Structures are given as C-alpha cells and as structure tokens.
Amino acid sequence: MPPAGIVQKPNLNPVFSLWELKSPVIQGGFCRIRSRRTTTSPVVLSSSSLRVRSSSSLAQPYLRYAVLGAGFAGLSVAYHLLQHSPRGLRLCIDIYDEVGIGGGASGVSGGLLHPYSPKAKLLWRGAECWKECLNLLSIAEAVVASRDSTLGTKEFDRKFDRFIVRRRGILRPAMNMKNFSVLNDNAQNCLSSCRIESIDKNAAQNLVPNLSIPFNSAFFMPEAVNVHPQRYLQALFLACKNQVKKMSTLGFGEKELYLHKKSVNKLFDLAGEYDAVIICLGAKVDMLPELSGRLPLRTCRGVIAHLQLPDDRGEEYPDHSPSILSDAWLAVQGPRNLYMGATWEWKSRNYSPEVSAEEASKAFHELLPKVSTVYPCIKDWAFSGAKAGLRAMPPLTPNGSLPLLGCVDDFVGGNNTCKYWLFGGLGSRGLLYHGLLGKLMAQAVLSCDEKLIPSELISWKKIKQ
Incomplete structure (x- = not known):
C-alpha cells in the first residue's frame, strides 16, 4: 500500500505574528496588501506544520494564501505560487487537508501517464500538459535523489525506497477492428516526445510474455510512464519545503509554508485572514456550503x-x-x-x-x-x-472534458477583501493536467487577473447552475 503521509517535526519555538489585512492594492503587476502588525500571544504549530523564516524586514508587504486540498491540484498550485512569486515578496501559504498529503482521490489514482484520450487523440494542450507534468515529476525525483530534506535520513529512506516514476512505457492491445483503426490513425499524429508505435503480436509478447493479443496488434507508448501518486505527492511537498528554504536563504523575500491537517467547513471562516483562497478539494468541494450544488460536476x-x-x-x-x-x-x-x-x-x-x-x-x-x-x-x-x-x-465541452478554473467571488459573495479561486474537476486526468493548470492558476492568483487563465477553462461559469 502507498506510504502514510509525511509527519513534520515540531518547531522548538513556534511563534509567529498574525496580520490585520486591509484592502488589496496592485503593485508591480502583483496583488499586494496593506497590513500592519498586531501583537499576539504565541501560537503553537501542530506537528504537521512547517515554518521556514528569513531575516527580511517585517515592514515589507505580506501576502497570505490558503490552498484547500493537498492532492495534484493543491500541491501544484503551492509549488508554482512559490516558483512564480516575485523577488522580495513576503509570502505565506497555508495548505489545508484533513487527511494530509495525497489523502484524497489523487493519492489512489492509477498513475498511468500519457497525453492521449482513450481514442489515442491528443488531449487539450496535450503537449504543454505533458511537458509541465514531466517537469514536476523530475523536480520530485531530484529532491529525493539529493536527500535535501528536513526529514531524518532513516525516515526519508523508508518513505522513498522505491520508484516515484517507472519508465517502462504503456502497452495498449487492439481489442477489435474499430479499436485498431482508431489507434492506428492517431499513431500517425502523435507527439515526438510521447510516441505511439504500432507493433505486431510477437513484438508485444516480447515486451510482456504470455500477453494475449485479441486482434493480433498492439500500440506501444515507450515514453509513457507509471507514477506512484503517493510517493510523488510527498516528494513534491518536500520540493515545496526546500524551495521555501532556498528562496528565503537567497534573499527572495520571506517565504513560509504550512501544512494543516484539518478541514475547512466554510469559506467564510477564512474571510479576513487571507488575500486569496484557492479551492482544490476535488469532489469534496461540494461539501462547502457556499459552492454546494452550484458547480457543473x-x-x-x-x-x-x-x-x-x-x-x-x-x-x-x-x-x-x-x-x-x-x-x-x-x-x-x-x-x-x-x-x-x-x-x-x-x-x-x-x-x-x-x-x-x-x-x-x-x-x-x-x-x-x-x-x-x-x-x-x-x-x-x-x-x-x-x-x-x-x-x-467535469462537463463535456467542444475541447473535451476540461477542469474548472477561475475566480468564484460571485459564487461566494461576502468579504471582497479576499479573493476565492477554484481549481477543480480534474476527473480521471488530474495527473496530466495538474502541472500546467497549477502554473496558470498560480500566475492568475499572484496577479489577481483571471484573464491569464484560458477562456475554455472558465467558460463553465457562463452556464453555472
């Protein structure tokens, strides 16, 4: 079974300052806030929280984001918020997930990754999605290979003693004449970075001994991979932690990252605490009263x-x-x-x-x-x-079944000093889509500009329930 979630070591002196947030203003193309420090009592962080601080001035502008969900969508957004935040920006990201890293559907997905639909047609922005996903996979593998982690060596090795990405390709036997014809036609227009090769029965059985080939032909994707979702998500979280430490050390502004093993029952509970809330809860989004029954999922x-x-x-x-x-x-x-x-x-x-x-x-x-x-x-x-x-x-569109992205302030209403964003409906292709869409979402949130998200991903709001 996949390994359990990562348990963080407690901070020996876990004290931080809360901030009274004022109305947002735009500075240099990024959404910034005016804030003033307030005196508070010490707050004890749970053992599932991480805090990395730098010596940057407390007088600098400060942004606080809440990411709801620690699956493919949530961790991709968190990573890209850190990656694309401007130099000097003081940023705090709180990730909320009641189970922990990969505790939802992302953590139990099959992990078979390729950029094609069941009919072997290239999916929406398949080449970009494929590239961005492979990039995040490489980042996750690199952090494990480097052992650059705050975890103890024995604990680290125990969690990552097997593969994150298995690179042996994926084989698709043709099941009938119609299936063969569709696969064969699309094999002629595949990506060079993820080829589809038509092979005969003997070649297929050389790849997988004792394989039965009902229609005597098969299609092999040698660059396709098998990802272990739990190990990958935990490694991506480690990459986020290391990025916080690196950016703060190099003077890129104070960055903080927290993992809270708790659920958020109402979006309004977060009003006044954050500049933006990014909702990445998958099917559990319907448990939020502000959005329940209002999304086409x-x-x-x-x-x-x-x-x-x-x-x-x-x-x-x-x-x-x-x-x-x-x-x-x-x-x-x-x-x-x-x-x-x-x-x-x-x-x-x-x-x-x-x-x-x-x-x-x-x-x-x-x-x-x-x-x-x-x-x-x-x-x-x-x-x-x-x-x-x-x-x-997600619903079917002319571009296929696409995830739902965009600002949902109109759905939520209430306190307009906090912007609410949705990244949901990844369906069965979350692994492929999460890299590119997490990047686009992070850029939109940092800039407070929904127009940075492709129109086909926000068109669902025109037909909202």
Whole structure:
C-alpha cells in the first residue's frame, strides 16, 4: 500500500505574528496588501506544520494564501505560487487537508501517464500538459535523489525506497477492428516526445510474455510512464519545503509554508485572514456550503485492487515490461505487485478511501475478466486489498472534458477583501493536467487577473447552475 503521509517535526519555538489585512492594492503587476502588525500571544504549530523564516524586514508587504486540498491540484498550485512569486515578496501559504498529503482521490489514482484520450487523440494542450507534468515529476525525483530534506535520513529512506516514476512505457492491445483503426490513425499524429508505435503480436509478447493479443496488434507508448501518486505527492511537498528554504536563504523575500491537517467547513471562516483562497478539494468541494450544488460536476467513485504474486508462483512480471492499458488497466509496482483498476460508480457520495469486503469483491470480479482477456496470468495473482477515491468529473465541452478554473467571488459573495479561486474537476486526468493548470492558476492568483487563465477553462461559469 502507498506510504502514510509525511509527519513534520515540531518547531522548538513556534511563534509567529498574525496580520490585520486591509484592502488589496496592485503593485508591480502583483496583488499586494496593506497590513500592519498586531501583537499576539504565541501560537503553537501542530506537528504537521512547517515554518521556514528569513531575516527580511517585517515592514515589507505580506501576502497570505490558503490552498484547500493537498492532492495534484493543491500541491501544484503551492509549488508554482512559490516558483512564480516575485523577488522580495513576503509570502505565506497555508495548505489545508484533513487527511494530509495525497489523502484524497489523487493519492489512489492509477498513475498511468500519457497525453492521449482513450481514442489515442491528443488531449487539450496535450503537449504543454505533458511537458509541465514531466517537469514536476523530475523536480520530485531530484529532491529525493539529493536527500535535501528536513526529514531524518532513516525516515526519508523508508518513505522513498522505491520508484516515484517507472519508465517502462504503456502497452495498449487492439481489442477489435474499430479499436485498431482508431489507434492506428492517431499513431500517425502523435507527439515526438510521447510516441505511439504500432507493433505486431510477437513484438508485444516480447515486451510482456504470455500477453494475449485479441486482434493480433498492439500500440506501444515507450515514453509513457507509471507514477506512484503517493510517493510523488510527498516528494513534491518536500520540493515545496526546500524551495521555501532556498528562496528565503537567497534573499527572495520571506517565504513560509504550512501544512494543516484539518478541514475547512466554510469559506467564510477564512474571510479576513487571507488575500486569496484557492479551492482544490476535488469532489469534496461540494461539501462547502457556499459552492454546494452550484458547480457543473459529477462524482464518480473508483475502486482499485492491489494484487500480489504468491510465493509459490514463479512467473513474476518482468521488470522491463510496460504497464497495460485496455478495458481495464494494470499499473506495475514491482515483479510481484500490481494495481488493477478501475471501477466507475457514478453519482456516488462515498468519500471514504476505505473499501468494504463486499465492495472489494464486486470490484475484483468486475475487473478481473477485463484484465485476464489480455493478461491471462493475472488469474494466478492473489487479491491483497483495495482502495478507492471519489473523483470530480467535469462537463463535456467542444475541447473535451476540461477542469474548472477561475475566480468564484460571485459564487461566494461576502468579504471582497479576499479573493476565492477554484481549481477543480480534474476527473480521471488530474495527473496530466495538474502541472500546467497549477502554473496558470498560480500566475492568475499572484496577479489577481483571471484573464491569464484560458477562456475554455472558465467558460463553465457562463452556464453555472
């Protein structure tokens, strides 16, 4: 199972100052505030909080942002807020998530990453999304490789003793003539950075021994990858922490980053504390009374089964072999560990990652026939558990099913000294979209300018419920 969330070491002298926020003003293209320091009693930070300070002057302008959610969207926004904040800007980011890093649907996703739709067509801004996502993956891997972390060495090694990104490609067997024709046509117009290669049955079986090829052809994406979402998100959080430390040390203005393992029940509870609140809660956005029932999102619960090869079985999944994408998918975790997914339960309201025995059995018997059609050896593997996530699925547009971004002050109302932003509806493609869209959202928030977000991502507000 994916590792548990990161636990931060408590600050030995955890005292910080609160600020009385006044109306925002624009300075140098970035949203700044006028503030004055107030005297407060010491505030004790929880063990899940991080604080890094520099010796910059307390008289400088100060921005406070709240990011709700610590999944793909929330951590991408947090990273890019730090990355794109101007030199000298004093910035504090509070991340709120009641479970912690990757505690929602992001942390239980399959992690099969490529820039194509099920019909192999390039997704909206697929090349840019692919590039930005690979960049964040590289950043996460680099921070682990460097061991540049505030965690103890033993704890760090225990959390990241296996892969974050598995680079073995993804294989898609053709299931019928129509499927073959669609995949073959689009293979001719694929990205050079993520090729789609048409291969025959023998070549496919060289990649995955004992593979069954129903239509004698398959399509291989050698540059596609398999990401372990929990390890990736925890490593990206470490990259945010290290960025705070580095920027503060180099004199880029005082930067602070906090992780609060608590939920926010009402947006109005944050009014007066922050210059901006960025809502990245996925399906849980509907639990906020200010937005409940007002967003064009559908919920879908997906169950993923974890399979292990019994000790008395010798047919391990070869280390060089790609993951498999078909009517169901196999995400390879190791020679004797696989994830199989995923089910689709529309309109579910079950937010729990826990899976009952009945739900697990139903999911297993639904997925196994689909996978065994292309990988018969899966019948020798043993079920060892299941996990689930509730995804927020966006509406269909002429550009495909695109996430929802934009300023939602009109929805929330109330205190206009705080701007409210939404980054939601990532659906089943959150891993691909989160890098580019997190960057665009951060730039819009820092500049207080929704026009920096592509119009197709904010058009949903014209048909809001």
